[in-house]
Amino acid sequence: MSAGPTSASPTGARAGEDTPARTHEPATIGTYLVVAGILTAVTALEFGVIYVRRLAPILLPLLLTLSAGKFALVVMFFMHLRYDSRVLTFLFVAPLVLATLLAIAIMTLTGEFLVFTR
Amino acid sequence: MAIPHALRRHELVEAEATGVWSWLTTVDHKRIGILYGVTAVAFFLIGGIEALIIRLQLVRPHNTLVDAQTFNALFTMHGTTMIFLGIMPLNSAFFNYLIPLMIGARDVAFPRLNALSYWIFLAGGLFLNVSWLVGAPPDGGWFGYANLTTLQFSPGLAIDFWMLTIQVLGASSIMAAINFIVTILNMRAPGMTLMRMPLFVWMSLVTQFLIVLAFPPVTVGLIFLMFDRFFGTHFFDVAAGGDLHLWQHLFWIFGHPEVYILILPAFGIVSEVLPTFSRKPLFGAQIMIYSGILIGFFGFNVWSHHMFAAGMGPVADAAFSIATMIIAIPTGVKIFNWLATMWGGTLRPTVAFHYGAGLVALFTIGGLSGIMHASPPVDLQQTDSYFVVAHLHYVLIGGSLFGLLAGAYYWWPKMTGRLLDERLGRVQFWTMFAGFNIAFFPQHFLGAAGMPRRIYTYAAESGWGFWSAVSTIGAFGIGVSVLLFIVNAVRSLRHGAPAGADPWDGRTLEWRTSSPPPPHDFDEIPPVYGRDSFWREKYGDARGRKPTPLPPAPEPHAVHMPAPSHWPVVIALGIGVAAVGALTSLAVVLLGVAVLVIGAFAFALEHHRDPAHVSQIGGLEIDHRKLAMWMFLGSECFLFGTLIATYMAYKGRSVTGPHPHEILNLPVTTLSTFDLLMSSLLMVLALAAAQRGDRRQTRLWLAGTALFGLIFLGFQAYEFTAFVHEGLTLQTNLFGSTFFVLTGFHGGHVTLGVLWLLTLLVLDLRGRLGQQDAIKVEVAGLYWHFVDVVWILIFTLIYLVP
Numbered sequence: 001m002s003a004g005p006t007s008a009s010p011t012g013a014r015a016g017e018d019t020p021a022r023t024h025e026p027a028t029i030g031t032y033l034v035v036a037g038i039l040t041a042v043t044a045l046e047f048g049v050i051y052v053r054r055l056a057p058i059l060l061p062l063l064l065t066l067s068a069g070k071f072a073l074v075v076m077f078f079m080h081l082r083y084d085s086r087v088l089t090f091l092f093v094a095p096l097v098l099a100t101l102l103a104i105a106i107m108t109l110t111g112e113f114l115v116f117t118r
Numbered sequence: 119m120a121i122p123h124a125l126r127r128h129e130l131v132e133a134e135a136t137g138v139w140s141w142l143t144t145v146d147h148k149r150i151g152i153l154y155g156v157t158a159v160a161f162f163l164i165g166g167i168e169a170l171i172i173r174l175q176l177v178r179p180h181n182t183l184v185d186a187q188t189f190n191a192l193f194t195m196h197g198t199t200m201i202f203l204g205i206m207p208l209n210s211a212f213f214n215y216l217i218p219l220m221i222g223a224r225d226v227a228f229p230r231l232n233a234l235s236y237w238i239f240l241a242g243g244l245f246l247n248v249s250w251l252v253g254a255p256p257d258g259g260w261f262g263y264a265n266l267t268t269l270q271f272s273p274g275l276a277i278d279f280w281m282l283t284i285q286v287l288g289a290s291s292i293m294a295a296i297n298f299i300v301t302i303l304n305m306r307a308p309g310m311t312l313m314r315m316p317l318f319v320w321m322s323l324v325t326q327f328l329i330v331l332a333f334p335p336v337t338v339g340l341i342f343l344m345f346d347r348f349f350g351t352h353f354f355d356v357a358a359g360g361d362l363h364l365w366q367h368l369f370w371i372f373g374h375p376e377v378y379i380l381i382l383p384a385f386g387i388v389s390e391v392l393p394t395f396s397r398k399p400l401f402g403a404q405i406m407i408y409s410g411i412l413i414g415f416f417g418f419n420v421w422s423h424h425m426f427a428a429g430m431g432p433v434a435d436a437a438f439s440i441a442t443m444i445i446a447i448p449t450g451v452k453i454f455n456w457l458a459t460m461w462g463g464t465l466r467p468t469v470a471f472h473y474g475a476g477l478v479a480l481f482t483i484g485g486l487s488g489i490m491h492a493s494p495p496v497d498l499q500q501t502d503s504y505f506v507v508a509h510l511h512y513v514l515i516g517g518s519l520f521g522l523l524a525g526a527y528y529w530w531p532k533m534t535g536r537l538l539d540e541r542l543g544r545v546q547f548w549t550m551f552a553g554f555n556i557a558f559f560p561q562h563f564l565g566a567a568g569m570p571r572r573i574y575t576y577a578a579e580s581g582w583g584f585w586s587a588v589s590t591i592g593a594f595g596i597g598v599s600v601l602l603f604i605v606n607a608v609r610s611l612r613h614g615a616p617a618g619a620d621p622w623d624g625r626t627l628e629w630r631t632s633s634p635p636p637p638h639d640f641d642e643i644p645p646v647y648g649r650d651s652f653w654r655e656k657y658g659d660a661r662g663r664k665p666t667p668l669p670p671a672p673e674p675h676a677v678h679m680p681a682p683s684h685w686p687v688v689i690a691l692g693i694g695v696a697a698v699g700a701l702t703s704l705a706v707v708l709l710g711v712a713v714l715v716i717g718a719f720a721f722a723l724e725h726h727r728d729p730a731h732v733s734q735i736g737g738l739e740i741d742h743r744k745l746a747m748w749m750f751l752g753s754e755c756f757l758f759g760t761l762i763a764t765y766m767a768y769k770g771r772s773v774t775g776p777h778p779h780e781i782l783n784l785p786v787t788t789l790s791t792f793d794l795l796m797s798s799l800l801m802v803l804a805l806a807a808a809q810r811g812d813r814r815q816t817r818l819w820l821a822g823t824a825l826f827g828l829i830f831l832g833f834q835a836y837e838f839t840a841f842v843h844e845g846l847t848l849q850t851n852l853f854g855s856t857f858f859v860l861t862g863f864h865g866g867h868v869t870l871g872v873l874w875l876l877t878l879l880v881l882d883l884r885g886r887l888g889q890q891d892a893i894k895v896e897v898a899g900l901y902w903h904f905v906d907v908v909w910i911l912i913f914t915l916i917y918l919v920p
Contacts, residue, residue: 029803029806032799032802032803032806033799035799036795036796036798036799039795039798040792040795040796043788043791043792043795044788046788046913046914046918047784047785047788047918050784050918050920059919059920060919063914063918063919064914066914067910067911067913067914067915067918070795070907070910071907071910071911074795074798074903074906074907074910075903075907077802078798078799078801078802078899078903078906079899079900079903079904084740085738085739085740087303087738087740087745088740088744088745088748091299091745091748091749091752092748092751092752092755094752095330095331095752095753095755095756096752096755098331098418098755098756099331099755099756099758099759099760100759102335102371102418102756102759102760102763103759103760103762103763103766104763105367106364106367106368106371106760106763106764106767107763107766107767109363109367109422109430109434110361110363110364110367110764110767
């Protein structure tokens, strides 16, 4: 990483003006261990549910929900987005949402997920 | 020149050094802006010559100046050059030179990265044009439609040159865009709130977001094309189940925002020029900002209007048609606000003002024909006709180029300290205005009369000869005008009248410093009194009440000027050599990669432990590096989103086996997933240890994370080997192509992460990773966790979903 002139970064003047600060307490080691435990349990659950035939009708939404939950846990706790500036949340979540919509559009317009008649 | 007391004298000497070496190693945003400008003008001239040859060939029916093959190459190279090597870098010249000055900063957030962006751009531009010298210029159009560009229909090196160039230029653009986003968000002078920023800075910010998010999808498309051409995959192989619409989608998901990448900076320039020469504030400045944001946002939702003729069906056509028409609303707002800015103003008809007003008129014509294309039935008549050529040139010349020329006349005195000749400038403007309209307005008629674009000649009976000849005469008028500008520029540099700091009675902060500005931009960080801060400082508010002078911003550290660096040139050289190697031999690729890796390590560690670089906290109370990493991860969402979407879109379309359910090993992958998740735990423990200064635990957890990463890679190597033994390779079927490219790219990211972690570990073992370096562990950790969350999605969508 390169570095800019430090004096060109006058600090403090706009903190709180453009970026409302968050007041959550930072995560502790205990929090990390709990999150890791949940991630392990959910991964095991994901592996298990695909063998349960009764769940077949809801398997897709179930797997997607579990996956989204794991994704959110890592981003919020391990990547500290829950505790950091909302600017960072915007910089990541806005592209994430747009990319998801775009992926759905590509799948819809190009793939077997076609809902329109060409 | 006054030297601020805190500026170290040796840094000033370095910053003011002259000679070739000083330019090769410069990291000064102003010099890099000049480098971008001069290089872009050179490429622009090449693209212009290509255009003139095209027009000469079409001047009369049955002309034989060039053959069909050369004509294909000419329009491909003209489009690619003007977009990627002309207009985009000319915009970059203004971004570089002006953004720090306009927000009251001393440089960009990452000066060396800024230099790297430039040198990679130069490497890409030279690489593309080498294709002429080796007799293999790209000839597949600037859009490179597959499967025309696959090996079957385009053997030889021509498409390879184009494909590699766009990837190289994309890397340069994304780096630069992240740099400017961080600069604008985090380095504004105290008091410069977002809504007080000049319109040019705002439009530049929107443009950077578009670049960061639009380039990854086309990069993925180019990677697919590269794999099809180099490694025999089947992404665009219809016989194997591939879909040619995929290329068109991936290209235009980038290609349409690219139009706004080209035009929004020009809108920003005009929004500075018109108020200055109307001596009025910009009418509805906040609405202008929101309009720019909306244009950027909607620009992402309209790409398929380029594909109405491809057969997407009525629902998709209707959706994209409506979205396209909606864009006309914020664009119209801008047009009317510019008119309202001039209305009742005290107009000063300088050349810059001429170009600003010219943009308003000509872009409106291009915008109106754009709305015509938004209607699918109308578009079907106009597709691939000269009507479209007329439309896009009214947007890109009448819009972008006129805006850039307005900016050139407006800021030339700031950059050089000398004025351009206004009288010669007016001649130049009217030559350009007349030449442009003579060249391109008749093309509407030609298109309506049915003349297809990209034909190298036509029959006399077609009736297209007269307007084609007129168009050619107009094109030469543009050429004369460009030459007049160069003459004006050279004369100004030699003996132009001195400009002074504020020759136009400007409104924004760049006019508050000398012309040209000193290396440190401002002796003191300028105070900000509101929108049009410098104007308020000079003349007060609407009632003439001047603001109470503010004290200079506190500068807790010495004014640190970034030191020159030669590593950006080395890295760009490595990339250039690797690109040449891709067309010649593996040994040359490896040589290029070796240079690149050595350069990258040296670049990364160049200022490690330099006290001036330890703290990079900006105005948002966030470290520049952290902000940049999050933005990069946002961009990566688009990269992996596109890769995953392609896998899903192609799922079940392989015409031969093996198929996923026959070969994927779920238990093994579940184990590797668990391993990667736990590596994230170790990573966050390493960060916690680094933050509390516990070096032993930092070392332990970093080593653990790297080890778990290596284990994951081991799992992946095992899986790949097993698949190959079972008959699944990249070339076997569509499943093999999509699976190996997606998981392989993820594996590449993991490999990079492991290298990064090991580098930190080595630094720590050598006692060079202290508590103050926790931010470096944090940034590496963000990357690592992101790789982890991507795998969470891949695990579900590729392995678990039936």
